[in-house]
Structures are given as structure tokens and as C-alpha cells.
Amino acid sequence: MEERYDVTIIGGGPAGMFAAFYCGLHQLKAQLIEALPQLGGQPAALYPEKRVWDVAGKAGVTGQELADDLAAQIEVAPVDQFLGEKVTDVVKEDDGSFTIHSAKRKSTSKSIVIAMGNGAFSPRKLALPGAEELEGKQVRYFANHKEDFKDQRVAVLGGGDAAIDMALMLEDVAEQVYLVHRRDAFRALEHTVAQLEASTIEKLTPYLPKDLTVNADQSVTLNLKKMRADEERPLEVDKVLVNYGFTSNNAALRDWSLDLASERGQIKVDQTMKTSVPGVYAIGDGVVYEGKVALIATGFGEAPTAITNLAKELYPDKRMATHSSSMGIG
């Protein structure tokens, strides 16, 4: 007979993983569904070797270590996990339950927690002729393995936190890191900019890449044009690491059968993380409420709020030990 879950968590990033652990802690029958073949969301997929400093009790943990720690935490009170399975629709049935659809299977659940971040993410591309053919070779959008950049000249393109983070991360392995940004000022945290100032990274501002050519030795020459000026300068590098941000496609949610209230693509939730659809909660980067800050630590707070409140709805008579986690384990 088909399993009927108490809770289905869609998205195995930090918020979804911690929600899964919290379901196990409170002995809710839960499944965690993740589109990628691995858990960990953005930290594991986008910056596995970058250090994260602002997760309580974990200062300096890398993205992958954080994902591994969360996976180990789920094992304390396991829930079912389905990886490499993108949810394509969620249908609310007449009896109030939900049918979850993916390409691989259908499942049913009494409640849903959407923890999809900003949806399946894809990087904003470098819009220069020839860049697409070099993708995955000289032109990169992810820096999953620092070793790929070892002893190389790397041009990091972009001026936000992610670009500076990547440049700083590669500083100790690369021969030379250049940071190319079209403005003189960087849109990043003061602490990050201070680290940049103290680094050996060469800042090239305000420049915009105009074209790129592949040289006989497979290095790449970026032709940089100074903003609001005629000046151009060549920059020869081995790799171009583009950090122009990510486009998210939470737009896919609009095609789902659930009629979720949203604001600029983010799901609206109340203080209990409840969405406009009864039985559906949402947490993490993909939600909006007044004062929302899109950080890992925020998602870690939202997960217990959502699970505790939905458990109260599912089992009004169940007493939950919300003040002490040791009462749920063992």
C-alpha cells in the first residue's frame, strides 16, 4: 500500500534538511525530496569549499562540511530521503491531503513544507561571443574544486559578495586572482570588502569584459573596456570565473496546482511559516515576510517554527517537547 506521510519537505538545502531532522525528532513520518543528486542546497552545490562564518556555533565551516553535518544530524532520527527527484506539482485533494508529483513517482502527504530556496538555480551567463563554447573549460560558473584553479591566473567577474568570496577562496591556490567589476565600489559586506583590501587580489575597476579570445596555449585573453571611457586593456588568464549572480526559477511554482500567495516570486508566509494554502508551510530563502533576511541561520530558525506548528495542526492532542531536544531522541 502507498505510504502516506505526515510531512513532505520539498528541497534539501539547509532549511529543508534541518526541517527533516526536526520531523524525525518529533517522530513525524516525513519524506525529504531533493532535485539534485546530493543534499546541501546552495552551500554544497555553489560554494562547497567556501567558509561560512555566520551559522551559530559553526564559525568557519565550509559549505560541504555544513551539508555533511546536517546529513549526519538527520541520521540521529532518520526520515525517508529521495534524491535526484524534482517535484513538478503538488495537488491538494478533496480530503485535504496532498499528492506530490515528480517524474519518478507520486506520493501522498498530510502536509507540505516548501524549502526550495529560489528554485533550481542557474548562473547568469557571460554574454560574450564564444563564451558558451568555453563553458566548463576556461569559463566557469562554479568553483566546486579549488584544485581546478591551482597555480592558474584567474579572472573573477562580478562585484557582489559571491564574487569576492570566490576570489578570496581562490587566493591561496591560484597563481594570481583578478577581480573585474564594472563599478569602483563593491556591493558586499564591509567585512568581506576589508578582507579583499588586505588580499593579494588585483582589482580591475571600473571595467567590463568586451570580448574574449582563446590563445594557442589555451589561455584566454579578456579584452576589458573601461566604463565611460575609450580605454581598453587585455587581461590574459587561464580561467574566467563568472559571478554575475543566479537566476532562480521559482516561476515553476506558478505552474503547480497550489494557489500560493506570493510577492516578487517569493512565497508569502505568516509568523508560523504557514502559506496561504492550509497545510502548506514554506521556509528558507524562498519565503517573504516583513524583515526577512535570506541567510542559513534564518532558515534554521524557520524550520522548527514550521514543523512545530504543523505538528500541532496534524496532532492537536500530541504533546511535543519543544523546550528540550533530548526528550525527542532515544
Ligand SMILES: Cc1cc2nc3c(=O)[nH]c(=O)nc-3n(C[C@H](O)[C@H](O)[C@H](O)COP(=O)(O)OP(=O)(O)OC[C@H]3O[C@@H](n4cnc5c(N)ncnc54)[C@H](O)[C@@H]3O)c2cc1C
Ligand atoms: C556564493 C554564496 C555565498 C553565501 N554565503 C553565505 C554565508 O556565508 N552565510 C549565510 O548564512 N548564507 C550564505 N549564502 C546564502 C545561503 O546559501 C542561503 O541563504 C541558503 O542556502 C538558503 O537555504 P535554503 O535551504 O532556503 O535554500 P537552498 O540552499 O537554495 O536549497 C534549496 C534546495 O531545494 C532544491 N529544489 C529546488 N526546487 C526543487 C524542486 N522542484 N524539487 C525538489 N527540490 C528542489 C534545490 O535543488 C536546493 O537543493 C550564500 C549564498 C551564495 C550563493
